[in-house]
Amino acid sequence: MKKHYDTVSVAIEKLRKLGFTxxxxxxxxxxxxxxxxxxxxxxxxxxxxxxxGNSDPADEAAVYAIESFSGIKGILVTGYGISSDSASEEILKKLNIRE
Structure with a gap:
């Protein structure tokens, strides 16, 4: 079950405890x-x-919990919206979200 975490740093901390190291x-x-x-x-x-971000659109971020097919689990943090870059969007479109 997916939970929402209040901040990026809390999300990263909790994901690390779940093995996304x-x-x-x-x-x-x-x-x-x-x-x-x-x-x-x-x-x-x-x-x-x-x-x-509450006051600055440049503070937008996304935290991805990612797992490889070989079992490597980790975290990717990117900007999105006004903060994203075309390379990030291009590769993220290629990744699959687990249903």
Missing amino acids: EDFNLKENCLAHPPDMIKADDFIIVDVYRYE
Whole structure:
């Protein structure tokens, strides 16, 4: 069951306790998981949490709980809305959200 967390930092803390311990970064059409580059087709998005800044649209962020088909679990934090970039949107469209 998905829960909503009050802030990005609380979401990250709770997801880490659930085993999402790796920090993912976007790079080209892959998720960077040092030292590897993992293709988007090898991951699913388990949950997504979106946050909007109270006074500044630039404070919008999304926290993704991601799991690879090989069992690697981690977190990806991106901006969205006015804060997003085209590379982030492109790779996130390729990822599947678990039903």
